[in-house]
Amino acid sequence: MKADAEQQIVDSGLDRTLARWCLGLAGNPRIALRLWNGAEYCFVDGKPVAEVEIRDRSVLLGLLRSPSMAFGEGYARGLVEVHGDFYDFICEVSAALSRRSARFYRLQKLGSQLAALRSNTLSRAKDNVHRHYDLGNDFYRLWLDERMVYTCAYYEHPEMTLAEAQLAKLDHVCRKLRLQPGQTVVEAGCGWGALALHMAEHYGVTVTAYNNSHEQVKYAREQAQLRNLSDRVTFIEDDYRNIVGRYDVFVSVGMLEHVGLRNFRTLGSIIARSLKPGGLGLVHTIGRSNPRPPDPWIARRIFPGGHIPSLGEMAAVFEPFRFSVLDVENLRLHYGRTCRAWLQNFEQVADKVRQMYGSEFVRTWRLYLAGSSAAFRYGTLQLYQVLFAPHGNNDVPWTRRYQYESLPAAE
């Protein structure tokens, strides 16, 4: 008995130390920890935002070794439970993490470059896309807006719904590109086709849209048929590297994240050969305020092969080809709100998703959506829209007032 009690004291002393380290690594968020043996630790004054229950010592040790991976895997499998509002908890941790000073800049930049050595070959790119986007259109239809737009919305006015803000985003992109009837557009990575269809329907342009995802292209083609747009929008199931032809406009919304740093220059060369001398281009992408290697859990469970670039890293797309970057807009907070709206929709249908894919899947996606929203609000994630023109094109907008003059096209 005595030995047992002593052992318990030793254990709890060790656990307490580990718990303290663990919270310290996370920037000391205002959360409490409860361990597998019922021991509770809280090192902050006042009421914690949430209590995190860790049901296995191996998870606690894992959190010290590889926090993101251990939390992600532990939460997905139910070895970690969060008591309290999940979104508030994620925001609290993100804010705490980000209060830590910007250390290791050079090291993280190097990490970003090393991670980039892995190249997304054509087949690997197809496989990466398949793993995320071919989960099934039925799944995404459950919680995306009616147009199936799976990129940052533009809440032009704060009271907009998600669907309204997605429509506003489509128009914001179209306005920036000054689309004129009769122009030709090539889109790299078109998702379920919402932007391509919108451009053709409301701006009178002809669009050729590339996408590696079989499920998405199938859906997009059906939509084109339904909306009588098949003669003006062509969906091609292929890699952006196989784009052929020359166009007035190049647009890519939410694809650069999947290209991989090592292929940025290749993408630039594709844009350079696809864009007419008097053309305009727009790349819309998640970015970072500073270079960092991909988050290991996100890379394993959500976006294999992805790389979220800093603006400096994005230069590899534009600078070798002397594109003139006309305009960069950061919509970081809009993406924070978009992801939160997705999370809210997702929670509404969580039971249905659980029936389709199981509990681990639901918990993985909850963490991904909540974590993304928080990272845009408190972390280093940014959302860059980059408008650019080929070198030597002087037929570019004189000021940006035109982006704010016309109202969104009526539906």
Place this chain on the structure above:
Amino acid sequence: MKADAEQQIVDSGLDRTLARWCLGLAGNPRIALRLWNGAEYCFVDGKPVAEVEIRDRSVLLGLLRSPSMAFGEGYARGLVEVHGDFYDFICEVSAALSRRSARFYRLQKLGSQLAALRSNTLSRAKDNVHRHYDLGNDFYRLWLDERMVYTCAYYEHPEMTLAEAQLAKLDHVCRKLRLQPGQTVVEAGCGWGALALHMAEHYGVTVTAYNNSHEQVKYAREQAQLRNLSDRVTFIEDDYRNIVGRYDVFVSVGMLEHVGLRNFRTLGSIIARSLKPGGLGLVHTIGRSNPRPPDPWIARRIFPGGHIPSLGEMAAVFEPFRFSVLDVENLRLHYGRTCRAWLQNFEQVADKVRQMYGSEFVRTWRLYLAGSSAAFRYGTLQLYQVLFAPHGNNDVPWTRRYQYESLPAAE
């Protein structure tokens, strides 16, 4: 006689080849060459834009070796003369040069990095600034606008005069920064003080403005006295690296060009320590579409120690400190027009400037102003206004509509 004639044929055959090479290096602009011996060469169909007279064979050889330096020095000394409209000639050459493909990207990037090894120490920075900006306020007053603004104007409406466009620029910067009465602003590199004085007078803020140029600070202080703003604007004759205090707003218009690539991170650290967590910053600078080493003639005669960065190179200011870049606007064509307006003013007073500084100075500045204008219109020069916020500041503008809503403050 016979030997002489043969020699002449050999000479003229050689000269013709050299002339052809020389024009080929410049991308075959539509110009004619006339040599010291009266020989004329024109390899284009139709009427050439101008005829360039080269009065010495050494200049022709120099043009093959180091085109920018040889042309700059030759033109300044009168060994090269341009017959025809000088501005049209410069534009023609710039456009021809820029039609050449974007070769040697990696080599030029390396050149940019090697050139950056030279560091602008405090004393060297002071000396560099002295050589350009301390030419005398009387000189700049002859051809700048009434506010003495020596940076890119913002031609909000195409019919604006230079003075109106400079005022519009000051307001454009102030609007972007959402200045509120009572805020504190620190300005790095304030020229003759126009922006600092405008901010204090029309936006109710208190400004601390740094500048290394003795002549400029003297002038700015006099203006503050004259306009009864001395209590709200403090001009400090010192390097940006000696900025002390914390401010709501950091602004720098036209200084980054002089900082030198090697000091970009230092500038970033100064901004990071000067800006309050809820602050906003703006850096306005000449940039390039792609990294290149400084032009050797410009570096020798106009801006010693300067470096014109690409957007990717500018990341060294922002990324190590996790600044969130909110908005980048490229005003390239506005600077093309600004420089042309300066050139036109300059030509009006060229005789007076010749009396003050001599003919070589006049020709040097003519080439610099015309060449700059052309490089913004046809070359790789860009003008970037970068708006940014410290990491974690979520009190940032939701959209950019606010930049286009209010009219410029009345004078």
